Structures are given as C-alpha cells and as structure tokens.
Amino acid sequence: MALIRSVLHLLVMIVTVIPYTCAILLVRLLGGGPAARYRVARAWLALCIDAARVLLGIRTRIAGMEHLPQGETQGAVLLVKHQSTYETFLMPAIMPHPLAYVFKKELLSVPFFGWSIGSLDMIHIDRGQRARAFVKVLQQGRRLLAKGTWVIMFPEGTRTARGEKGEYKSGGTRLAIEAGVPVVPIAVTSAKVWPRKAFIKRPGVVDVSIGRPIPSEGRKPDELMDEVEAWIEAEMRRLDPEAYRD
Template sequence: MLLVRNLLYWLLVLVTTPIFFILLLLAAPLPRRKRHVIGQSWAQLLTWALWHIVGLRYRVIGAENITAEPGVICAKHQSGWETLSLQQIFPAQIFVAKQELLWIPFFGWGLALMNPITINRSDRSNANRRMQQQGLNRKKHGFWISVFPEGTRVRPGLRGKYKLGAARMARQLDMPLLPVAHNAGEFWPRNAFLKHPGEITVVIGPAIRPQDYAGPEAMTRAAEEWIEARQREIGGVGPFAHPDERKARHAHSRAA
C-alpha cells in the first residue's frame, strides 16, 4: 500500500510539474507577486497530496511567532518536504538557492520564475553583495526569505555547520529572523523515492531581531542553539530517526 500511495504521488508530480511550468511561463509578464501565486499553488498541491495520498501530515507549534512584517526564515534542512510545506505555513516567500538548481528541466526553469535569490558558489567574493541586492528587491515586493543555514540537507540527529548568510541578510535588510525546527527527514529521507506516513512536527521560534544582538555571529549562534534544542525534543519518532534520538525518546516515555 505504501508503494501504491507513493506511485500516485509521483504520478501527480510528473503530470503537474510541466503544467504549472507552462502556467508560470505564460504569467512571466505579470508582477512578481501575481506570478508567484502559481508556483506557490503547485507546492501547496503537493503538500496536500503528501497529506491525503501518502498520509504524511504535519502539525505546527509556535505559529503565533510569525511576525506581521516579512522576515528571514532560518530553517533546518532534512528533506524536500520543507521546500514545499514552508510555502503553506508561512506567507509568500522566496528561497535562497544554488544557481545549479535553475538548470533542472521544468522544476529549475519554474524556480527561476519564482524570484529566488541565487548564489554562485564558485564566486564567493561577490555572493554576499548579490544576496543583499536581490534580498532588498524581494523585501520591497513583500516577500519573506527562506534560508537553510546548513547549506545542504542533513540527516536527522546530525548537525551541519551553520553559516552566517541568514543572519547577515536579516541585519542588512533589517528583517526579523525566525528559527524553524522540524523532523521531516525522519519520514522523507534524502533522495528517497518512498515517503512514509506519519506526523511531522514543525516548531517556529520567537523572532531574533538584529538590534538585540552584537552581530551576525551572535544571531546565528542563537538560532542554532534554539533549533538544535528543539530538534532533540521532537526527534526520534519517524522510521528514519537517528538511533540515539529514538533511544532517548523511548527512555523518556518509560520514565514518564
């Protein structure tokens, strides 16, 4: 049954991706916010399919921390789930993405029409300047900005190196930074064909505001400490949980 559900999900992905790309292409002359709705609708459709077809649900803790003004979303990166579902949990947003992603047929071409902030990792000397310029443009259009501070997907229970890009952008653009923890990788492993049913927990922390910290290093450290503490609290529940987190959760359950 799990295989059948996943086959139906992937069929939906294969059918809808070129359709939404064509719609985005036709909408290219429209203002950024108007054409953004099309790409956002595709992500929300796939999130709906994961919930209702695969049985991969989610719950959100801390939604009251989402600020009225656009901010920088500083999220854990474990799977492809968060690239879809953050677009349903938060207001209209764009992602900071590697330029190479834009070369992927249909998906990358559509992403290019979704106003991302693109990074050329081979040109690090100009990366920060380009991020600031593009970020200011996106802020003017009312977009939130999503950043994965570890830079790549990290397996559940592990921690990557948190880079300063999200905090630097928040300071340069005077935007609040919202830390986000989740355990999606316990149900959707990296590069896995099968997504497993269950309930993902997403935790949104209080805004980290630039004026309250000495610099991007302090902001990044605060976000990292908050995110990793929440990861330990919500981890250990899915079929691909880290063994140590699963043992910790079982021990806590027995003690309770």
C-alpha cells in the same frame, strides 16, 4: 505498498508540474508580475503537500504561527532546519507572506521545475563564486525584504540525516543584520517520514515549530547564528527525542 504510494506521489508531481509551469510562463508572457506568478507556484506546492497527505499519509502539525511577524511589509529571514525536500514544498504553502529562496543556479536547468523558479522573484547564486554570490544575496535580499517578501534559508546549507546536525553558516543572519529585520528559527522533523535522499516515504506526522522572532539590531552574525542554532537543535530534540537518544 509504501513503494507504490511513493511512485504515485512522484507521478503526481511530474504530471502536474508541466501545466503549472506553463501557467507561470503564460502569466509572465501576459505581463503578470512576480506576485501573480508566485501564487501559481504556491498553488502547485500546496497541491504536492496535499498529495503527500492523501497518497503517502504524511500529515503536518504546526506550532507557533502566532510568532510570525505581523504586517504586510514587515520583513523577516526564515532560518529552517533542513532534513528533506518536504519542507521546501511546505514552507511557501503555509506562510502568510511570499517567500524567496536562495538556491544554486544549477536548478534553473531542470526542465519545468527550473523554468518555474527562474520566473519567480528569488535569488539564484553561483556557489563556485562565494564572495560574488553573497553580495548578490545581500543586494537582492534587501530589495525583497523591503517590500515584505520573506527570505528563507537553510543555515546548514544542505539536508542532514535524522538526528544529525550540520554546520550552521552565518549567511542568513548577516542578511538580516544588513536589512534590519528579525530572524525566525524553525524546526522541522521531516526526516521521520521523508528521509534525506530516500525515494520511499513513510506515513506519519511532520512537526513544524516556529520560534519567536529574534531581533538582529546590534548583533554580530556569528553570535546571532549561535542563538538560532541553539534554539533549533534544542527544539529538534524536544520534537523528535527518539532520534537523539545518544
């Protein structure tokens, strides 16, 4: 049954991404700005999350929304625990501000999905040219943050297995310090139901815990990232103690 449900959910995503991509491209062709295109993309992501709830039995329990910065133009860098694809779909669907992901440029070549994100105001980088890539992150990140778009990054860089911790890199805190905005740490237990690189998903609850914003003024990138890492990893142990018995 879990296999059938997972196949059905994948089919829903494949079938629906085509018309939504066409809608994004049409909005762009007609002169619609980034905000209009983002709303279409966000609607598709929310649809995929709703389909996961109905077909896969995956529900979301969110705590800490009140901690998010207030104000239409208040910038923030969201630093999120990364365990599966689920949170990449979930975050834009639940956040009150438009989000800009930092992603590898290879995704732009993925049919429909890549065409969609290429039409959005996000930051795609060449990971093979790290110095140039980070300059681009800083330049575009400051521009986006100045207009109230929140930049979202996964400080571990890639998905980690349940109960594991990757190497936290300081790119997100460097951007926050350069732009003068706070960082918001977020813990997500998605691997309980949607394991890394797994096709078959399981029903259950994904806990999302949003921490209080941490000011970046006067901080050093590594020091600030150490604080983010400590909060996220402690929160992961609180939310999913079975994964950290060792």
